[in-house]
Amino acid sequence: MPLSNPFLEAFFEQVHDEASVLDLAGSGLDQLIADLRVSNVEAILDQFGTTAKGGDPVIHFYEEFLKRYDRKLRADAGAFYTPQPVVDFMVRAVDEVLRKRFGLAMGIADSSTWAEAAECNGFDVPDGVPADQPFVTMIDPATGTGTFLVAWLRQARESFLSGGGSETDWPEYLRLHVLPQMHGFELMLGPYAIAHLKVALELHTHGVADANVNVLLTDSLEHQAAQGQLGTMVDPISVEGGAAADLKAQKRFTVVIGNPPYDREQKALGDTGKRKGGVVRFETPGVEGSPLLRAVTEPMSQAGLGSHLKNVYNDYVYFWRWAVWQATELPPGPGVVAFITASSYLDGISMGGVRNLVRHGFDELWIVDLGGEGRGALTEENVFDIQTPVAIAVGVRTSAAPGEDCVVRYLRVEGDRTDKFARLRRMKLVSWSERVSGEGLDRLVPLSAHEYHDWPEVTGLFPWSHSGCQLKRTWPIAESKSVLQRRWRTLLSSVPRRRNELMRATDSRNAVATPQPIAGGGRRLRSLNAIGRDGSPEGIERYGYRSFDRQWIIADNRLADRSRPDLWRVRGRSQVFLTTLTSTKLGWGPVLTVSPYVPDLHHFRGSYGAKNVMPLYRGPAGETGNITEGILTVLGDVFDTTVTVEDLMAYVYGLGGTAAFSDRFGDQLAELAGPVRIPITVDTALLDEAVTLGRDLLWWHTWGERFAPKSNVKLPAGRASEVAPVTAMPQDLKNCRYDPDTERLTVGTGIFAPVSQEVWDFEVSGLRVLPSWLGYRMKNRKGKKSSELDDIRPTRWTQTKELLLLLSILEHTVEVTPQAADLLDRIVDGPLIPAADLPTPTPAARKPPRL
Numbered sequence: 001m002p003l004s005n006p007f008l009e010a011f012f013e014q015v016h017d018e019a020s021v022l023d024l025a026g027s028g029l030d031q032l033i034a035d036l037r038v039s040n041v042e043a044i045l046d047q048f049g050t051t052a053k054g055g056d057p058v059i060h061f062y063e064e065f066l067k068r069y070d071r072k073l074r075a076d077a078g079a080f081y082t083p084q085p086v087v088d089f090m091v092r093a094v095d096e097v098l099r100k101r102f103g104l105a106m107g108i109a110d111s112s113t114w115a116e117a118a119e120c121n122g123f124d125v126p127d128g129v130p131a132d133q134p135f136v137t138m139i140d141p142a143t144g145t146g147t148f149l150v151a152w153l154r155q156a157r158e159s160f161l162s163g164g165g166s167e168t169d170w171p172e173y174l175r176l177h178v179l180p181q182m183h184g185f186e187l188m189l190g191p192y193a194i195a196h197l198k199v200a201l202e203l204h205t206h207g208v209a210d211a212n213v214n215v216l217l218t219d220s221l222e223h224q225a226a227q228g229q230l231g232t233m234v235d236p237i238s239v240e241g242g243a244a245a246d247l248k249a250q251k252r253f254t255v256v257i258g259n260p261p262y263d264r265e266q267k268a269l270g271d272t273g274k275r276k277g278g279v280v281r282f283e284t285p286g287v288e289g290s291p292l293l294r295a296v297t298e299p300m301s302q303a304g305l306g307s308h309l310k311n312v313y314n315d316y317v318y319f320w321r322w323a324v325w326q327a328t329e330l331p332p333g334p335g336v337v338a339f340i341t342a343s344s345y346l347d348g349i350s351m352g353g354v355r356n357l358v359r360h361g362f363d364e365l366w367i368v369d370l371g372g373e374g375r376g377a378l379t380e381e382n383v384f385d386i387q388t389p390v391a392i393a394v395g396v397r398t399s400a401a402p403g404e405d406c407v408v409r410y411l412r413v414e415g416d417r418t419d420k421f422a423r424l425r426r427m428k429l430v431s432w433s434e435r436v437s438g439e440g441l442d443r444l445v446p447l448s449a450h451e452y453h454d455w456p457e458v459t460g461l462f463p464w465s466h467s468g469c470q471l472k473r474t475w476p477i478a479e480s481k482s483v484l485q486r487r488w489r490t491l492l493s494s495v496p497r498r499r500n501e502l503m504r505a506t507d508s509r510n511a512v513a514t515p516q517p518i519a520g521g522g523r524r525l526r527s528l529n530a531i532g533r534d535g536s537p538e539g540i541e542r543y544g545y546r547s548f549d550r551q552w553i554i555a556d557n558r559l560a561d562r563s564r565p566d567l568w569r570v571r572g573r574s575q576v577f578l579t580t581l582t583s584t585k586l587g588w589g590p591v592l593t594v595s596p597y598v599p600d601l602h603h604f605r606g607s608y609g610a611k612n613v614m615p616l617y618r619g620p621a622g623e624t625g626n627i628t629e630g631i632l633t634v635l636g637d638v639f640d641t642t643v644t645v646e647d648l649m650a651y652v653y654g655l656g657g658t659a660a661f662s663d664r665f666g667d668q669l670a671e672l673a674g675p676v677r678i679p680i681t682v683d684t685a686l687l688d689e690a691v692t693l694g695r696d697l698l699w700w701h702t703w704g705e706r707f708a709p710k711s712n713v714k715l716p717a718g719r720a721s722e723v724a725p726v727t728a729m730p731q732d733l734k735n736c737r738y739d740p741d742t743e744r745l746t747v748g749t750g751i752f753a754p755v756s757q758e759v760w761d762f763e764v765s766g767l768r769v770l771p772s773w774l775g776y777r778m779k780n781r782k783g784k785k786s787s788e789l790d791d792i793r794p795t796r797w798t799q800t801k802e803l804l805l806l807l808s809i810l811e812h813t814v815e816v817t818p819q820a821a822d823l824l825d826r827i828v829d830g831p832l833i834p835a836a837d838l839p840t841p842t843p844a845a846r847k848p849p850r851l
Helices: 006-019 029-037 041-046 057-069 071-077 084-100 114-121 147-162 170-181 189-205 236-250 294-302 306-312 315-328 349-361 417-426 481-493 496-503 565-570 631-639 645-656 660-669 684-701 757-761 769-775 800-829
Strands: 138-140 182-186 214-217 255-258 335-342 364-371 390-397 407-412 540-546 549-554 577-579 593-595 613-615 721-724 736-739 744-747 750-753
Touching: 084 147, 084 255, 084 335, 084 364, 084 390, 084 417, 138 147, 147 170, 147 182, 147 189, 147 255, 170 182, 182 189, 189 214, 214 236, 255 315, 294 306, 294 315, 294 349, 306 349, 315 335, 315 349, 315 390, 349 390, 481 496, 481 540, 481 549, 540 769, 549 769, 565 613, 577 645, 593 684, 631 645, 645 660, 645 684, 645 800, 660 800, 684 800, 721 800, 750 800, 757 800, 769 800
Parallel strands: 138 182, 138 255, 182 214, 255 335, 364 407
Antiparallel strands: 335 390, 364 390, 540 549, 577 593, 577 613, 721 750, 736 744, 744 750
């Protein structure tokens, strides 16, 4: 370990002093020392930085330690090694940009000054930047274990030699010109120490020892106002912090590169309390323009999309904003940012502000979309061991101020991990020709010329979309009322000091909270501590938990952090809640599902909750439709007949309520996130046929509670029956299995048949409906637990009738899918009404009704 670093030297001295008085008997330390004495440490270190099988031993030992010691800490800290092919490509890309866009012969190793670079490229040296300061100055703001820094050193050597430098001169050039301009910030002590070790080992291979390495232990996003200093700081921690503060205040970085963490927060701009984000999230004295996140949020608000902003409170968005600020605004001038992050900013509706930021910050932007979705329907292997799709972006500004039109280029790299790595190893950056049109908030992914993109979005037809109910705890939801009654009684029977723990208290929902009723308005509810052991909840109601999975909920606002009162206010005997994905790509299966009950935030597919819920009506009695004003008039004129809001809902659902739509338009759905687009025919006969099919599907998918063909009629029974009863509560999904040869579904001791393969495989954008439904009804319920109250489960199986009903619903949906596919083909092959010919929603229509 390079103990020339004062902080690390002081740290390890303290560790040594404290370890010397510890009783380490039985710790295995003696055996470890013995093993190390007989190990060929030199041979191990010879493998440092290798890309061969087994990998870099430094990273191997560090990651294996975290994996065994604390998996959650590893995940929370983002301690995942960035794959070497990814790092190498990004560093090569920056080197390529510096050579080809800025005319720097030695790329990242170039020692040209700002004055020289300005003269070569025709821009003025930014105000406040010394003209004799080196132009190429890099920072990795989340350096982790220093992988990017090591790759930077290796590429710098290659660029130095290819630019005319000699091997003999390289060590001294590295010490004088490259190292002083290479910087890394890291928040965690472990990765910070490893980064110093890795850089020291790398420098040793270059013939440089005991060099000063600018890797500092700090939070990149925290910027402090300048403060006076009394005396001389001798505390290494203070010295380290002071060095970081000085660097943030005085250095103009032209290159920001790395793999920042991604973790979404929930608080909105302006909230108080210690949260992540620093100068990006919060106003900081002495930092002009803080909070910097305004550059992301204000364009969204000005476009009427402020309600979608919750997803921008994410670490990776904070780092994107910080990087653009550092490389192009501090002060304004040329710079480069190269990041690999989550790819949701490419096309997610909530990330339009990030797209606006990079379009206005850069002259050119290259996107390498590596995919890697691990949770949706269209899954793909990721370059990391994570489920979140990722993308590399390289943004470049070559002038003092950004141009009027940022040139965006996009490349999708597909295949398994090996394929993606191979492509990255041989790929060059500036040879791409495909451009993405658009401006401001527009998506950063190219769209095909398919007519699909000319059709109206479903949210353009039903303009008020809302997020579903979110309790922030699982125990108030169950498959039976009796279980919820037992849980409620257990909570109120507990001693007051335990209630917060049992209910999983939060700041807004705890044993002393007195919120308004779940539907809003009226007098505040009495607190849980005040109502006594015999108190009753507001109600226990049916709940749209997942697509094709209705459960029960304790509908009490004392238990719901985000109950969505607007949805509870409009629930009624005629109401239907249409759900889909509005900010995430849709996958296989129905692109629309429904619930006659208030739906959960994640109703559609069990994740990716957003403003995905569109009520049919804007009131509980069905007196006013949630429909864009003027659309029914236009449709009435086209068809020369009256078209009702129910007709339009049925038409839309007839096209999107089966797998027929995703089967035909899967490629278009995979192109971008966002609301599904609906083809609207001009043929009256096709309209009537789609309305009839949609009404039928709506009747089945609402468990026979809405759109019935006539009153008091029940859904027909399906083919499946109970062949053998479930005599005991199945423990978990291991007690459930499906045999495609016999078409038998086994649930514990019970057998249900016939169940077709299509019914068993039925999915909604990756949500396997039957396995999911069964998993929530096992004795050991699937999913996370929020409290001991989750352990109160049914003591016997009571779900046979509901399971048979579900099987009949799925069976019917599968049976009518070919009919829906044929109808969709005939509609799409005929004349359609383009979105441009339909009225657009007003801002008021997109807001909840005032009741």
